[in-house]
Amino acid sequence: MARKTMWARAFYGDVLTLGNSTNNRVESLNRQVKRYVRKSDSLYKCMYKALKWSEMMSTRRSVEDQLIAGRYYKYNAPQRLIPLLNILTPFARSKVLYELKQMRFVYVEYESGDWLFMVDRGQHYEVDISICRCNCSMFMMCRYPCRHMLLAYVKRRNLTGKLYQ
Numbered sequence: 001m002a003r004k005t006m007w008a009r010a011f012y013g014d015v016l017t018l019g020n021s022t023n024n025r026v027e028s029l030n031r032q033v034k035r036y037v038r039k040s041d042s043l044y045k046c047m048y049k050a051l052k053w054s055e056m057m058s059t060r061r062s063v064e065d066q067l068i069a070g071r072y073y074k075y076n077a078p079q080r081l082i083p084l085l086n087i088l089t090p091f092a093r094s095k096v097l098y099e100l101k102q103m104r105f106v107y108v109e110y111e112s113g114d115w116l117f118m119v120d121r122g123q124h125y126e127v128d129i130s131i132c133r134c135n136c137s138m139f140m141m142c143r144y145p146c147r148h149m150l151l152a153y154v155k156r157r158n159l160t161g162k163l164y165q
Helices: 003-010 022-036 043-070 079-087 090-105 137-142 147-155
Strands: 106-112 115-120 123-128
Touching: 079 090, 079 147, 090 106, 090 147, 106 147, 115 147, 123 147, 137 147
Parallel strands: none
Antiparallel strands: 106 115, 115 123
């Protein structure tokens, strides 16, 4: 593990970053504001344009949400994972389906009580199935169900926690 990654992750705690750096998000918003505001505009005009842009984006999002809600998807996934996939957003669903494809590289090394110890391409990971937590970077950074948790969920029939809490 790179030293920078190791130290940065130590300060996250349980903060959910969804894989985004705060600076990048702020810079993205600044770019949007700069696109609609000229240097000669007053603060009133700036706020007016920002609110209009926000209203336009929320209307677009509500139409997209209605379209997404009306779609019916057929997944190539184990039957136990279908309820999970149905409650996720399309972006999160695509990440989980990608992890599901990558699950073929993972195998359970051994089990000890509520812990599953897995090997994924030479890397060792631990999954606590009682609280559904994994120590891989995908789960720690984004809180998406990773391939290790998916394997534990498919293999174990007596999971006490929900995968998508």
